[in-house]
Amino acid sequence: MRIRFDGKTVAVSGAGHGFGRCIAETFAQRGARVFGCDLSAAELVETATAGVEAEVVDLSDRVAAAAWIARIEQTTGGAVDVLVNNAGGVAGQEMHPIEEVEDADWDRIFAVNIGAAFALSRASRKSGSQQTPCWREQDSNHRSRLRKVVDAKFQRRSDPGRSNTDFGRRC
């Protein structure tokens, strides 16, 4: 299956690594203009080699997250067609016993997993509602298309025993 995204603007959060990089690269290969952000400048260097317009943004800052969407819209002169809220994880708390997790660490996990998804979605939706009246329909189409692209890329259906981590490493 070859689904194309020519002429579409795609924003991928957490594009420096793992699933996010892979998703960003795949959209770029399929014709989209892709913007990716992450905390890590070093990791974004590799993402950028795939044609992704990469930028360091700390998405735990909701103002910075919304400003990134605004910069994309300014650069492209239009709304974001596909937003992939990928950034997340446990902010360095892997395998930490709960009694050792500080409030600030807990808040940071929510800031990136929940707060950033909210801030990016709200910022995209604000301009999307003005510039693309069919935003909701487009959004639902793109979600199912994205799933197909990811499945096709990793041949997940033909290799169901492989773990998610293995899929991320393939990129």
Ligand SMILES: NC(=O)c1ccc[n+]([C@@H]2O[C@H](COP(=O)([O-])OP(=O)(O)OC[C@H]3O[C@@H](n4cnc5c(N)ncnc54)[C@H](O)[C@@H]3O)[C@@H](O)[C@H]2O)c1
């Ligand atoms: N890997 C899995 O098995 C798995 C399972 C379920 C859900 N997920 C979710 O899928 C997403 C991607 O998973 P992954 O394994 O590729 O994770 P990952 O940790 O490899 O990548 C997440 C990316 O988000 C970036 N990020 C983290 N905090 C950020 C911040 N404040 N601002 C900007 N960027 C930030 C990281 O730098 C990293 O590049 C995550 O949201 C994760 O929680 C992953």
